[in-house]
Amino acid sequence: MATRILPAVGDADAVRSVTTLLSQLPDAEPVAPVADSTQLVDTLARLAAESVDELPEVVIVHERIGPVPALELIREVALRFPAVGVILVTSDPGPGLFQAAMDYGARGLVALPLGYEELASRVQAVAQWSAGVRRHLGSGGDVFTGAGGTVVTVSGAKGGVGTTLTAIQLALAAQASGRATALLDMDLQAGDVASFLDVQFRRSVADLAAITDLSPRVLADAVFRHDSGLALLLAPGEGERGEEVTDRAARQIIGALRRRYEVVVVDCGAQLGGAGAAAVEMADTALLVTTPDVVAVRGAKRAVRMWDRLQIRKAEETTVVVNRHTRGTEIQPPLIQRITGTALAATAVPANFKELQSAVDAGRVHELDARSTVKQALWALAGELGLVTAPAEPRKGHGRLRGDRGAASLRRRRDGAG
Template identity: 80%
Template sequence: MPTRILPAVGDVDAVRSLTGLLGQLPDAEPLPPVHDSTQLVDALARLSAESVDELPEVVVVHERIGPVPALELIREVALRFPAVGVILVTSDASPGLFSAAMDSGARGLVALPLSYEELASRVQHVAQWSTGVRRHLGHGADVFTGAGGTVVTVSGAKGGVGTTVTAVHLALAAQASGRNTALVDLDLQTGDVASYLDVQFRRSVADLAAITDITPRVLADAVFRHDTGLALLLAPAEGERGEDVTDRAARHLVGALRSRYEVVVIDCGAQLGGAGATAVELADRALLVTTPDVVAVRGAKRAVRLWDRLQIRKAEETTVVVNRHSRHAEIQPPLIQRITGTGIAATVVPAAYKELQSAVDAGRLHELDHKSAVKQALWTLAGELGLVKAAEGHRAEGHRAGGRGRADKGTGGALRRRREGGG
């Protein structure tokens, strides 16, 4: 079967040179070239709408394509059409550019001036990769037939109360029980799930912000598959990119995640932004983590009142989780429940930071000892929330999730925008 190759070249002379060489390649079927980034994305979208089999195996992007810069264009193509292999043609064959191109999702780089041997070799390898990806994905990979998954948000009454540790271990417990689980870091400016789990990543939630048709293929290409089996969708390494994730983008993202995973745990951090507010609004369960001290409990009360004023979520639909609990503390869970007006998790997490310190410092939170009282409590909490399969026999077995989901998940966002002057 011939390899279909779509050139994306803005320069007239470069078009002539590239198409001439492509036409000489064995078993190659060069398609009519496109001359800018918009034409390329539109052409691929039109072909993929018919069938993934209609997409070319290889796209060759010239460095002088425009108006979108070549690396940004490659990133978009790799995210939206993950079965298409992209080759960058460039006059800069430095290791720095090669690394940047690979990080953007390119499958190869060819240096200018063009060489037949180099171009032929690179096209052959990328075409083989594309064929393998399509074979792995199979037909109908865009269809998810399971019921909608459970979405749980984890927010903090203030910074430092253990929000991320809670989110990570809830997700680990769900995944370990056999449920397909995603952990999302929606603490967009300061999120650090990646550090807790010792991962290096290329793509983040910000890369999905501009995509409204987030198919399972697009989503799968954006997540990082951790050794534990968790699918991680991480906060951007550059905090300013978090501004790209609007409440509308978050709504699309939560919908896509819910349709793909049985359990979705979202770390929203302690600062309320548009994306986090949307996630809390749409969640089946919204957790608010606090410690049993005056400052944190006041923060929890403020957060609950803010969510209520903005029509994001009612107090009785929120569950407070008490972290660093001690029987000797003056502030106990029943008092916190009365102050906040929320539900309260029956499972409390003990004050045992020394158990966590070495795992946190090493970035290996997932390797926390099974005997850890903190881990046992958080996994029990996962059972209380209904996130683990009862057959697994965790300590959490038999607990039932309290509370209820949102009755009308679209109204809050509209009211919120009106209150903020957004119409």
Template identity: 75%
Template sequence: MSTRILPAVAHPDAARALTTLLGQLPDTEPAAPVADSTALVDTLARLAAESVAALPEVVLVHERIGPVPALELVREVTLRFPAVAVVLITSEPGPGLFAAAMDAGARGLIALPLSYEELAQRVQAAAAWSFGVRRHLGQGALELYGGPGGRVVTVSGAKGGVGTTLVAVQLALAAAASGRATALADLDLQAGDVASYLDVQFRRSFADLAAIQDISPGVLQDAVFQHDTGIGLLLAPAEGERGEEVNDRSVRQIVSALRTRYEIVVLDCGTQMNSANAAAVEMADTTLLLTTPDVVSVRAARRMVRLWDRLQIRKAEETVTVVNRHVRSAEIQPPLVERITGTRVAKTVVPAHFKELQAAVDAGRMQDLEAKSTVRQALWGLAAELGIVGAPEGEEAVRSGRGAKGARTGRGGLLRSDRGPVAARRGRPTS
């Protein structure tokens, strides 16, 4: 039986050297190397979506793969694709790194410079482990636990006061109402309001998971609050200063754990950039950037997009901008926002109907927002446009949004939506 190998190597010279040696191994099928962490995870997710049996038995991760650190990438791959054996290639194969790699889920280390004998030995051992796991679990278990994982959607605000938390909460409610297992995580770590919007008293938060090296399903379950709407909530710490305990490493681990358990993971990233929510935006399958139709907010959106691009977190064309508090009479309309930011602007816009929200906001129960509310209809229509709700509910949300009193379709209308999924790769105040 041939062993399928997928190398992840950034440097062209290192990739050529590794490919040459892999081509000499007997009974192997080496794939073309992928050049970064995003390409690796995307490739594995695509293969798993076709068939779990299509996944390679062995993944080789070079220590300088980037942009995600190698050990964090090893952890993410092993969490999302548990029957794939990951081997780390490193120039410093000491006891400390060996222990860290094992904790992350690696099946072995290969020292640089590469040697044929060691490469053959490590690949053979990793492949034997992978074949054994697949035989033991069987195809059904692999389909359940080894698939591409849930879809991660981040919601960020161009500036404070644009309605980021409201949008994140309603997207999660729409996904849960459509029957999908949904988690809502509050990454506005110092000023998160998700708990206030959903009338939740909580003790555990993101900070409680930050120091845990191996987040098991039981540990995750203890930290997630099961809301009566069916949403799993992972909240920001009640003490804002504890937000500093959450860094990019812990966010990658926590989000990876969430996506193995939930079909949809919505992350409220607030409006301030730090290493924690930057890691979330980089990991996301869909990134939303919320703005209001005014000069200050749109300029802030452009600054945020450029910041993400400079930091190599997210490209402009991979970002979906959502226009909140839209009015037909405003000078700034979605096409102009699209030109200024260089992003794709969602066809669904959220109308500026403040009075509809007041009672639900004051009660701290956004789940009680009336179904006939044009704001809710728009946001559930946005969920349908993004493809994060089931088809029947999504179509109903779009139809009800178009039929709402005062709603219009087309350019400048109060609600514009299609039902196609976003092709992207990869908050405090009210609307």
């Protein structure tokens, strides 16, 4: 079987060199080269929309590709198109760059100037790896094989503002609309998703922290399948184990979930650590939940400013969700938007804890009555965010890539503080 190879090379001379060598490789089927990172991602997305089988087995990325730097581009390809093996072509094949390339998701590195033997050997190895991944995807049950699922993070301005309830109901709405959905509890020291859904579990996100190759089988072993259909990856029962989940581990875990599920909702809680920072950086949509009171709004403003200082996320790229809203309160959503400088969800969640209390106390929030105004608002929010394939009606019993700068900065500050 021929190996399809797509070169991503911006320099004209390098294009000629790469394509000439590729044409000499046995069983190679070179694809027309692309000149920049945007063209590469667009090409892969178009092919993936047809079928995962249409994707090339190997992508060759030249170190001078642009406008996105080569390593960042490799990460995006690895996360969005997990069945594609990426080879980096570089003039600096030292151990430092090799390790960095592997961390970003490359499957191999070839030195410039290109040599036939080295290129042939690396292409063959990466093509075999790609074929193995596709066999796994083909036998993985409900594996999502599109261009990559949508990741939504839900963070709290402070504790007790309704972050976990919001995350759960968004995930339930997406699942109920027919989309394969995972809910990840990244509130590592105090996660309550399991309590809200009355789940007894053995495996948690901490069990995946030290695993570098998160195959579909390994991921499936750690995921708890809830009665609602949700795939749950829960926070550790022992809060101290949350320290095992580093920012790098969080990226790998969220990337693995994103490859398997159409929608991934991440409950980040109210305390920001390296793992939570990585999640917010990776998110397609980052929500910040607040209540319309002075303390919570100040907390929201503080969180937004910190995210911006640490280069995790800009204020205008964050969406504030107002929970426990009443028309009579002095602090209304437009004022909160002006104070925080964020985007504002059009859907505000009404204050009506009485209709929630029995379900929360019983750990059965997935069974909230369809008449619940809170549930209706949160499912409407899911529709606003594009998490449902069609307007999801509440039913009883159912329910791009960013860099490492923010989490790394947070880690440096934490380590420096002792």
